[in-house]
Amino acid sequence: MKIGRGVAAGGRIVPFATEDGQSFFSYDPNTRTVGNALEIERIAAPVIPGKIIAVGLNYRDHAREMALKIPSEPILFMKPSSSVIGPGETIRYPSQSSRVDYEAELAVVIGTTCRNVDALSARDYILGYTCFNDVTARDLQAKDGQWTRAKSFDTFAPIGPWIVTGLDDPHGLTVTARLNGEVRQSSNTANLIFSVFDLVEFISHIMTLDPGDIIATGTPSGVGPMDRGDVVEIEIEGIGVLKNSVE
Numbered sequence: 001m002k003i004g005r006g007v008a009a010g011g012r013i014v015p016f017a018t019e020d021g022q023s024f025f026s027y028d029p030n031t032r033t034v035g036n037a038l039e040i041e042r043i044a045a046p047v048i049p050g051k052i053i054a055v056g057l058n059y060r061d062h063a064r065e066m067a068l069k070i071p072s073e074p075i076l077f078m079k080p081s082s083s084v085i086g087p088g089e090t091i092r093y094p095s096q097s098s099r100v101d102y103e104a105e106l107a108v109v110i111g112t113t114c115r116n117v118d119a120l121s122a123r124d125y126i127l128g129y130t131c132f133n134d135v136t137a138r139d140l141q142a143k144d145g146q147w148t149r150a151k152s153f154d155t156f157a158p159i160g161p162w163i164v165t166g167l168d169d170p171h172g173l174t175v176t177a178r179l180n181g182e183v184r185q186s187s188n189t190a191n192l193i194f195s196v197f198d199l200v201e202f203i204s205h206i207m208t209l210d211p212g213d214i215i216a217t218g219t220p221s222g223v224g225p226m227d228r229g230d231v232v233e234i235e236i237e238g239i240g241v242l243k244n245s246v247e
Contacts, residue, residue, distance in 0.1 A: 042086075042088055043086060043087055043088070043160060043161050043162065044086040045084050045085060045086035045087075045089075045158075045159045045160055046086070046109075046130055046159060046160055046161070046162050046163045047109055047130075047159065047163065047212050047214065048081055048084055048212070049081055049084070049109075049212050049213050049214040050081065050210050050212060050213055051078060051081070051207075051210075051213050051214075052078060052079040052080070052081065052083075052084075052157060052213075052214045052216060053076055053077075053078060053203055053207075053209075053213070053214070053215050053216070054076070054077050054078065054079055054105075054134055054151070054215075054216040054218075055074050055075065055076060055194070055199060055215070055216065055217055055218040056075035056076070056077060056147070056218065057071055057075050057193075057218065058074065058075075058192055058193050058194055058217060058218025058219075059187060059191050059192060059193065059218055059219065059220040059221065060191050060193060061187055061191055061220050061221040062218070062219060062220050062221045062223070063193070064221070065221040065222075070193055071193065073202070074194050074198075074199060074202050074203075076203065076206075077147045077148070077151060078148075078151075079134070079151050079152060079156065079157050079216070080152050082152075082154055083135075083151075083152055083153060083154055083155065083156040083157035084157045084158075084159055085155050085157070085158050085159070085244065086158070086159065086160050086161075087158070087160035087161040087241075087242050087243055087244065088243065088244070089155070089158070089244060090155065090244065090245050090246070090247050091133075091135055091155045091156070091158065091226070091232070091244050091245070091246045091247070092153070092154065092155045092246075092247060093226075093227075093228050093246060093247065094137060094153045096137070096140065097137035097138075097139055097140055097150075097153075098139050099137065099138045099139045099225050100135060100136070100137055100138070100225065100226050100246070101135070101136045101137075101138045101223050101224060101225055101226065102133055102135065102177055102179065102184070102185075102223065102224065102226055102232045102234075103133060103134035103135070103136060103177075103219035103223050104131075104132075104133065104175050104176065104177035104185045104219055104220070104234040104235075104236075105131075105132040105133070105134050105175070105216045105217055105218060105219050105234075106129060106131070106132070106170060106173065106175060106189055106196075106216075106217045106236055106239075107129065107130045107131065107132035107159060107214050107215065107216050107217070108126055108129060108170075108196055108199070108200070108214065108215040108217060109126070109127045109128050109129065109130060109163050109212065109213075109214055110125060110126065110127060110200075110209045110210065110211055110212065110213040110214070110215070111125060111126055111127025111128070111211055112124070112125045112127075112211060113125075113208065113209070113210055113211065114200065114204045114208065114209035114210075115204055115208045115209070116204055116205055117200060117201060117204050118201050119195070119197040119198050119200065119201040120197070122196070122197035122198075122200035122201055122204075123168070123197065125200060125204075125209070126196075126200070127163060127165060127211070128163040128164050128165035128166070128167065129163065129164050129167055129170055129236075129239060130159055130160060130161075130162065130163045130164065130239060130242075131159070131160060131161070131234045131235070131236050131239055131240065131241070131242035132157070132158070132159055132214070132216045132234070132242075133157070133158040133177075133232065133234050133242060133244065134151065134156075134157070134216055134219060135151075135153075135155070135156040135157065135158065135226075136150050136151055136156070136223075137149070137150040137151075137153065137156075138150065138225070158234070158242055158244045159214070159242070160240075160242045161240045161241065161242055162239075162240065164238065164239045164240075167238065170189055170196050171189050171190055171192065171195060171196065172188065172189065172190050173188065173189045173236055173237040173238055173239070174186070174187075174188050174235075174236070174237040175187050175188065175189060175220055175234075175235075175236050175237075176233075176234070176235045176236075177222065177232065177233070177234055177235075178232070178233040178235070179224070179226065179230055179231075179232055180230055180231055181231075184222050184224055185219070185220055185221065185222035185223065186220075186222070187220030187221065187222075189217070191220060192217060192218065193218075196215075196217060199215055199217060200215065203215060226246045227246065228246055228247055229245075229246065229247070230245070230246045231243065231244070231245050231246070232244055232245075232246065
């Protein structure tokens with residue numbers, strides 16, 4: 001399978017590469033080109049991050065839903081890069097779990113090495129934004145009392161469909177999750193407890209953020225279970241739709 005890089009333009013993917021040959025835009029093309037654009041069969045995950053830093057309980061409506069206090073600092077956990085899949089790929093239901101949930105989230109993609117930055121300059125270190133599904137084995141989360149196993153199975157980090165750059169303010173975007181076409185989550189990034197830029201500041205004072213790293217900014221109210229055979233769609237205003245099936 002060939003993996004290439006490209007930028008979405010005019011409804012197609014235009015080949016793209018930086019001077020060092022690296023890019024966070026990826027696709028899985030066939031071999032046919034049309035003019036300067038490539039016709040593609042499937043869009044792959046737009047980035048394979050070195051690390052995924054996820055934020056728990058970062059929407060006011062989700063905190064109310066869970067009857068939990070608003071946290072005074074961001075609650076962080078990690079997901080491995082091995083859990084990443086792209087749009088159209090399949091979420092695999094692990095045999096160890098009897099409840100697997102969807103969680104619609106805005107993901108921040110880091111573009112420049114970032115350490116000890118402040119919120120006012122955080123925008124300068126962000127490449128762009130994409131959709132993220134923080135798939136979670138909810139029963140294992142409750143059983144373990146911590147989140148690593150429940151969040152880390154292969155296929156538990158769908159990302160895509162692409163990275164949107166040039167978005168100055170990510171704090172007024174509608175976030176929606178649909179299960180088999182039915183809306184299950186509907187909120188807005190205006191409801192974030194800790195803003196995107198505050199998160200970059202907080203996390204970069206703990207660990208260095210490298211190009212391609214992802215911050216998953218948390219999920220709103222309405223999380224719920226998926227079953228084998230279901231189709232889940234994560235849509236974020238101005239970004240697009242991330243669609244995956246479950247098996």
